[in-house]
Amino acid sequence: QLQLQESGPGLVKPSETLSLTCTVSGGSITSSSYYWGWIRQPPGKGLEWIANIYYSGSTYYNPSLKSRVTISVDTSKNQFSLKLSSVTAADTAVYYCAREFSVTTERKFDYWGHGTLVTVSS
């Protein structure tokens, strides 16, 4: 059974960089047709897609966050990571990592981590 686990600081100061890692177990991050993504959810609000990455390094970013976001993959550790720079209180959210099956016209986020709450506060 595939499992994803987010890890990283739960508290980040304003203007600093948020860094999270997702560790994948029970399957390989190099499986074809699968992207690996980050999605966040501010308290009481909806889901917001942040970025996706393929094991080869191909990436997609949410245009509204692109200037501040970097997603990367470490195939040797079966992990992928998120960095979000210059954070403000608006970046306070539960951050989820997820696996996305993606082929031509069809895609699905079929496995999700439990999510980790990151609070931006001094």
Added chain:
Amino acid sequence: SSELTQDPAVSVALGQTARITCQGDSLRSYYASWYQQKPGQAPVLVIYGKNNRPSGIPDRFSGSSSGNTVSLTITGAQAEDEADYYCNSRDSTGNRVFGGGTKLTVL
């Protein structure tokens, strides 16, 4: 446009049929997927592709599409179906997008 629009709230009587819709230009070209989220939990995939259910999702959940609108239908809604529902798809540049979410209340 890469936006997906959902009604904020839908209510349904217990045992009746609930329909949740999602509109967006990209839906004319790409399938959507649907996610159920209960308070304090991660989202769960309930429908993907033309009308496919992952293993373990009851067959009362179904999906359909017409033009720029996709729908999630729950036939014979149960109390445990009360949750937030989100649609997701991609735009022409490959970016993914979620709808704003619909809160389903089962009366």
